[in-house]
Amino acid sequence: MKLEAAFGLSRYMSQPDCNDSMSGSRRGEGSLTRIKCQGCAVRTASLCSEVSDECANAIGRAFHRRRVPAGQVIYSSDQKNKIFAVVISGVVKLTNVRPDGRQQIVGLQFPAEFVGRPYSGTSNLLAEAASNLELCCFSGDAFEAIMRRYPELEGALLKRTLDSLDNAREWMFMLGRKTAHERVASLIYMIAERLTHPGNRKEPMETCRFESPLSRTEMADCLGLRLETVSRQLALLKAKGVLASSRNRTFDVRSMSELRRWSESPVE
Amino acid sequence: MKLEAAFGLSRYMSQPDCNDSMSGSRRGEGSLTRIKCQGCAVRTASLCSEVSDECANAIGRAFHRRRVPAGQVIYSSDQKNKIFAVVISGVVKLTNVRPDGRQQIVGLQFPAEFVGRPYSGTSNLLAEAASNLELCCFSGDAFEAIMRRYPELEGALLKRTLDSLDNAREWMFMLGRKTAHERVASLIYMIAERLTHPGNRKEPMETCRFESPLSRTEMADCLGLRLETVSRQLALLKAKGVLASSRNRTFDVRSMSELRRWSESPVE
DNA sequence: GCCCCGAGTTGATCGGCATCAAAGGCTCAA
DNA sequence: TTGAGCCTTTGATGCCGATCAACTCGGGGC
Numbered sequence: 015m016k017l018e019a020a021f022g023l024s025r026y027m028s029q030p031d032c033n034d035s036m037s038g039s040r041r042g043e044g045s046l047t048r049i050k051c052q053g054c055a056v057r058t059a060s061l062c063s064e065v066s067d068e069c070a071n072a073i074g075r076a077f078h079r080r081r082v083p084a085g086q087v088i089y090s091s092d093q094k095n096k097i098f099a100v101v102i103s104g105v106v107k108l109t110n111v112r113p114d115g116r117q118q119i120v121g122l123q124f125p126a127e128f129v130g131r132p133y134s135g136t137s138n139l140l141a142e143a144a145s146n147l148e149l150c151c152f153s154g155d156a157f158e159a160i161m162r163r164y165p166e167l168e169g170a171l172l173k174r175t176l177d178s179l180d181n182a183r184e185w186m187f188m189l190g191r192k193t194a195h196e197r198v199a200s201l202i203y204m205i206a207e208r209l210t211h212p213g214n215r216k217e218p219m220e221t222c223r224f225e226s227p228l229s230r231t232e233m234a235d236c237l238g239l240r241l242e243t244v245s246r247q248l249a250l251l252k253a254k255g256v257l258a259s260s261r262n263r264t265f266d267v268r269s270m271s272e273l274r275r276w277s278e279s280p281v282e
Numbered sequence: 283m284k285l286e287a288a289f290g291l292s293r294y295m296s297q298p299d300c301n302d303s304m305s306g307s308r309r310g311e312g313s314l315t316r317i318k319c320q321g322c323a324v325r326t327a328s329l330c331s332e333v334s335d336e337c338a339n340a341i342g343r344a345f346h347r348r349r350v351p352a353g354q355v356i357y358s359s360d361q362k363n364k365i366f367a368v369v370i371s372g373v374v375k376l377t378n379v380r381p382d383g384r385q386q387i388v389g390l391q392f393p394a395e396f397v398g399r400p401y402s403g404t405s406n407l408l409a410e411a412a413s414n415l416e417l418c419c420f421s422g423d424a425f426e427a428i429m430r431r432y433p434e435l436e437g438a439l440l441k442r443t444l445d446s447l448d449n450a451r452e453w454m455f456m457l458g459r460k461t462a463h464e465r466v467a468s469l470i471y472m473i474a475e476r477l478t479h480p481g482n483r484k485e486p487m488e489t490c491r492f493e494s495p496l497s498r499t500e501m502a503d504c505l506g507l508r509l510e511t512v513s514r515q516l517a518l519l520k521a522k523g524v525l526a527s528s529r530n531r532t533f534d535v536r537s538m539s540e541l542r543r544w545s546e547s548p549v550e
Numbered sequence: 551g552c553c554c555c556g557a558g559t560t561g562a563t564c565g566g567c568a569t570c571a572a573a574g575g576c577t578c579a580a
Numbered sequence: 581t582t583g584a585g586c587c588t589t590t591g592a593t594g595c596c597g598a599t600c601a602a603c604t605c606g607g608g609g610c
Contacts, residue, residue, distance in 0.1 A: 110455040114548070118458040120451040133441050137448040165433040172440040173401050179443060180405035182450040183388040187378040189457035190386040190506030194597065230558060238458030243597055245559055262558065262606090280382070462567065498588060508568055513589055530576085530588065 050074050054150070059126035060100045061170045069164040076156040082147040088129065091138045096154030098130030104147035105209075105227035109140045109235065119236040120185075121178065122227075124208045128174050132161065145227040189238045192280070197237040198247035199277035202257070206267055218270050226263045250282065318342050322418070327394035328368045329438045337432040344424040350415040356397065359406045364422030366398030372415035373477075373495035377408045377503065387504040388453075389446065390495075392476045396442050400429065413495040457506045460548070465505040466515035467545035470525070474535055486538050494531045518550065 051057050051074055062070055079102070082088060088106060089097050106129050108121035120139065123129050129141060129149070152160075161167050188200055209224050226233075230241040237244065251257045256273050258266035267273055319325050319342055330338055347370070350356060356374060357365050374397050376389035388407065391397050397409060397417070420428075429435050456468050477492050494501075498509040505512065519525045524541050526534035535541055 108451070110451060112455075112459075112546075114546075116455075116459045116548075118455040120454045131444065133444060135444055135448045137451060139451065165437060168440050169433060169436040172436050172443060175440060175443045175447060176399065176401060176403055179447050179450060180399075180403045182447060182454065183376070183378060183405060183407065186388045186450065186454055186457055187380075187384075187386040189454055190503075191380075191384045235458075240598055241558080242560085242599085246597090249559080278380070278382075280384075509588080510569085510590085511567060514567095517589080 050077075055102055056100065056126035060150075061128055061167075061174060062100070064170040064173070065164065065166050069160070069167055072160045072164065073152075076152055076160060077150050078152075080149045080151045082143045082149060084143050084145050084147075086143050088141040088143060088147075088149075090140045096130065096134070096157075098128070098132070098152045098154065098157040099149040101125050101127050101129060102148035102150055105144040106147065107142055107144040107228075107232065109142065110138065111140055117235055118238065119232060121182065122205075122208075122236070128171065130157070132158065132171070144232065145225075192277075194237075194239055194243050195247050195250060195282055196277050196280060197239060198233070198244055199251065199256070199273050201233060201236055202251075202265060202267065203270065203273045203277050206265070206270065206273075220270050221266075221268055222270065223260075223264070223266045226265055229263075251276065318345075323370055324368065324394035328418075329396055329435075329442060330368070332438040332441070333432065333434050337428070337435055340428045340432065341420075344420055344428060345418045346420075348417045348419045350411045350417060352411050352413050352415075354411050356409040356411060356415075356417075358408045364398065364402070364425075366396070366400070366420045366422065366425040367417040369393050369395050369397060370416035370418055373412040374415065375410055375412040375496075375500065377410065378406065379408055385503055386506065387500060389450065390473075390476075390504070396439065398425070400426065400439070412500065413493075460545075462505075462507055462511050463515050463518060463550055464545050464548060465507060466501070466512055467519065467524075467541050469501060469504055470519075470533060470535065471538065471541045471545050474533070474538065474541075488538050489534075489536055490538065491528075491532070491534045494533055497531075519544065 051062065051070075054060075054062075057063060062073055065073070080099075082104075084104075088099070101123050103125055106123040106127075107119050108123070109117050110120050111117040122144070130152075131137065131139075161171075188197055192200065205226060205228075206222050206224060207218050209227075210218060210222055228236065230244050233239075233244045234241040248257065251273075252259055254272070254276070256267070256269055256276060258268050260266045319330065319338075322328075322330075325331060330341055333341070348367075350372075352372075356367070369391050371393050374391040374395075375387050376391070377385050378388050379385045390412070398420075399405065399407075429439075456465055460468065473494060473496075474490050474492060475486050478486060478490055496504065498512050501507075501512045502509040516525065519541075520527055522540070522544070524535070524537055524544060526536050528534045
C-alpha cells in the first residue's frame with residue numbers, strides 16, 4: 015500500500031490559504047508523524063531529519079501543508095503573525111525593498127530549506143514565492159512552543175542559519191567584487207546546483223537542464239544589475255557554448271565546469 | 283576592594299599568543315566565574331549574559347584572555363584547530379579573499395560580539411584583527427564540549443547568528459544597490475553606531491567622534507569600491523558639513539541624522 | 551485570423567566609478 | 581634636518597554597466 019497516495023498532490027487545494035485538512039492539532043501517537051511525513055520529498059534533507067523522534071513527533075503534530083502560487087507574499091515585516099516553513103518544492107525569494115523602489119534579493123530558499131525569522135529581528139524583508147510552492151508550515155506560536163520545549167531544534171536551526179550566513183557572505187563577495195559576466199554565471203551555477211541537489215552538496219552533473227524560478231528582472235535583483243545587462247551576459251554565455259539556446263526560463267547548461275570557471279574569472 | 287584590579291589590563295602580556303595566566307582549567311566553585319568575569323567590559327551584552335549560571339560557570343572555567351595586535355590573523359579556513367572568542371575590545375574583520383587577489387570584507391565583529399564558526403561550514407574566510415584586540419577565547423574542543431553539554435548555548439548563538447544574517451543582508455542591499463556616496467555614509471554610520479553602543483541598539487547621539495578601525499583600503503574592501511573613491515566621497519561629506527575635517531582615522535560626525543539621510547538617498 | 555500585453559532582446563549613448571598617475575602629509579630613523 | 585616608506589588625497593582619462601529606446605517573441609482573448 016502506498017502511503018504517499020493518501021497525502022499526494024491530488025489532495026492539495028488550489029486556494030493558496032487553504033490548509034491540508036489532515037494536518038492540525040489532533041493528538042497523535044508516535045506513528046502519526048511517521049505516516050504524515052513518510053511521503054515528504056525532503057524529509058531526509060530538511061531540519062526534521064536532525065532532531066530526535068520525540069521532537070519530530072511534535073513537529074509532525076503541528077505542521078500543515080500549504081500551496082502558494084508564484085508571486086504571492088509569504089510574509090512581510092509589517093505583518094505581526096509570524097510564520098515558519100520548510101520548503102517542500104519551489105523556491106522562495108527574500109527581498110529587501112526600499113521606499114524609493116530599489117530592491118535587492120538577499121536570499122533564495124530551495125527545497126528542504128527553512129523559511130522564517132525566529133526572535134523577531136530588525137530586518138525588513140519580504141518573502142515571496144518565486145515559483146509555485148509547496149510548504150510545510152507552522153504558525154509562529156506553535157513553532158516557538160516546540161522550540162522552547164525541544165532546545166535541540168535550536169541547534170538544528172543554528173546549523174542552517176550558519177549555512178545561510180556562509181551563503182550570504184559568498185554572495186556579498188559577488189556583489190562587491192565580481193563583474194557582470196561572473197555574476198550571471200555564478201547565479202546560474204548556484205541555481206543549477208541547488209535545484210538538482212536539494213539539501214545536500216554533491217558534485218554536480220557536467221550538464222543539466224532546469225526551469226529558472228527567476229525572471230530576468232529577478233535575476234538582476236539578485237545580482238545588483240539591470241535586466242538588460244543580465245540578458246546580454248546570457249547571450250555571451252550562449253555564444254561561448256556554455257549555455258545552449260533555449261526558451262526564456264529554460265536553462266540548458268552544456269558545461270557546469272566551464273560555467274564555474276566563468277563565474278570566477280573576470281575576463282570575458 | 284576592586285576586583286577589576288586583579289584582572290585589569292596591566293596583567294596582559296604584549297606577546298600576541300600569550301594567555302592570561304589566571305585563566306584555564308582550574309576547577310572552580312560557582313563564584314570563580316563571577317570573579318573572573320566581574321571586570322569584563324562586555325559581560326552584560328555578550329552571549330554569556332543570556333545563559334544559565336551553570337553554563338556561565340562552564341564558560342568561565344574554559345576561557346582565556348588574549349591580546350591580539352592589529353593586522354594579526356585570528357583564524358583562516360586552512361588551519362584545522364578551531365578557535366572561538368567573544369570580542370572584549372577592538373574590531374575583528376572577516377574577509378573573503380580569492381586567489382586572484384580580489385577581496386571583500388564580509389563582516390565586522392565589534393565588542394560583545396562572537397567570533398568563530400561552529401560546525402565547520404564551506405566558507406573560506408579570514409578573520410583578522412582590524413585594530414588591537416582583547417579577546418575572551420575558547421579552544422574549539424572546549425567550546426564544543428560546552429555546547430554539547432548546554433544546548434541553551436546553541437539558542438544564544440542562534441540569536442546572534444540570526445542578527446549577523448540580518449546585518450549581512452542589509453549589507454547585501456548596500457553592495458547591490460547603493461551609490462558610492464551612500465555606501466561611504468552607511469559605513470561610517472554603522473561604525474559610529476556600533477562603536478558607541480556596543481551590544482545593544484539605542485538611538486545614537488547626534489554628534490560623535492571615534493577612531494576608525496579601518497584604513498581607506500579596508501573601507502573600500504567593505505564597500506565594494508576602490509580606495510580613491512572612498513577618499514573622494516569622504517571629501518564630499520566633509521564639504522557638506524556632515525563630517526568635520528580631522529586626521530586620517532579620526533572621524534568627527536557633526537550630524538548623525540544627516541549622515542543617515544545621505545546613507546539612503548542616491549543623489550549627491 | 552486579429553490585436554494586445556508582458557517579457558526578453560538588442561542597439562545607442564551616457565555617466566559613475568575604476569584606473570593610472572602624481573603629489574601631499576605623517577612617522578620613523580639616521 | 582633629511583629622506584624613505586606608507587597612507588591618503590587629488591587630478592585626468594577610460595571603460596563597464598546603466599539608461600533610454602526600439603524591436604521581437606510568444607501567449608491569450610476575441
